[in-house]
Amino acid sequence: MKRGKKYQEAAKNIDRTVQYETPEAIKLVKTAATAKFDETIEAHIRTGCDGRHAEQQIRGAVVLPHGTGKTVRVLVFAKGAKLDEAQAAGADFVGGEELIPKIQNDGWLDFDVVVATPDMMGVVGRLGRVLGPKGLMPNPKAGTVTMDVTKAIEDIKAGKIEYRLDKTNIIHVPIGKASFSEEQLADNFQTLMDAIVKAKPSSLKGTYLKSISIASTMGPGVKVNTTQFA
Template identity: 80%
Template sequence: MKRGKKYAEAAKLIDRAVFYDADAAIGLVKKTAVAKFNETIEAHIRLGVDGRHADQQVRGAVVLPHGTGKTVKVLVFAKGDKLSEAEAAGADHVGGEELVPKIQNEGWVDFDVVVATPDMMGVVGRLGRVLGPKGLMPNPKAGTVTMDVAKAVKDIKAGKIEYRLDKTNIIHVPLGKASFSEDQLADNFQTLIGAINKAKPSAAKGQYLKSVTLSSTMGPGVKLNTAKLTQ
């Protein structure tokens, strides 16, 4: 893949043979975020687990103390008082069964996170083919299937992100924006790593954090020293 001049210049700042401490890596990633837009800073974490086995799945959610820098649109499936609770908490869209054809037939997906009360999961389940591939299906482990819809909405708006393994046992998550201070990014990163360490399955053997790389949307990756990241 051919890279542009800006990428090549940014890549010169990074020694590919070095595994950096978190603070140094964050500083480098900020320096290499040279695009004309406010790039997202991302973490890519390869774990020593096999996600094909149920007892080695790693999935959860964590509230980043400084948020992600992105405005997140939340859709809540609920009924009765829970609808007004969700609206009062700041949900962008609320509703029930009437939203199914809008999503299924009209292709409406103007939302980033879906929250549902447990009694609405029968309705939401009918949208599995649409929401599933987009990673939008509510899940109890991520705190998006809950009766406390107000707390769920507030947490998501405050910077709650979901993490889970992809097919290659890597977790990809946003840490914030290039405009964040190094301290803000460091706080978010330590909170994320702490949550992932706590989520280590008892069935996982050997090295848990195989590799951790930070990068900006358009920038090169910076590898971290994983030995200093385990608890």
């Protein structure tokens, strides 16, 4: 894959054989983020888990202290008083059964996170084929199936992110924007890693954190020393 000049220039400053300590890694990633837009900084964590086994699945959520820098649009499935509560808490869209055809047939997906009260999961379950592959299905572990819709919405708007293993047992999550200070990115990254270390499956044998790298949207990846999280 041919890379642009800016990418190649940025890559010259990064030694691919070195696992950097967090502050140095963040500094390098910020320096390498030279695009004309405010690039997202993402962490990519390769685990020793085998997601095919239910007990080694990792899934959860954490509120980043400085948010993600992204405006998150929240859709809430609820009924009765919970609809009004969701609206008052700042949900972007609220509704019930009437939203099913809009999402299923019209392909409406103008939202980033879906929250549902437990009594609406029968309805939301019908959207599994649409929401599931996009990682939008509400889940109790992520705090998106709850009666406390106010707290769920506030947490999401404040910078709550969900982490989960992909098919190759890697976790990909945003930790902020290139415009964030090094301290803000380091705080967010540490908060994420604390949560992931805590989520280590008890049945896992061998190395849990195989490799960690952070990168901006258009920039090269920087390896992070995994031993500091052991």
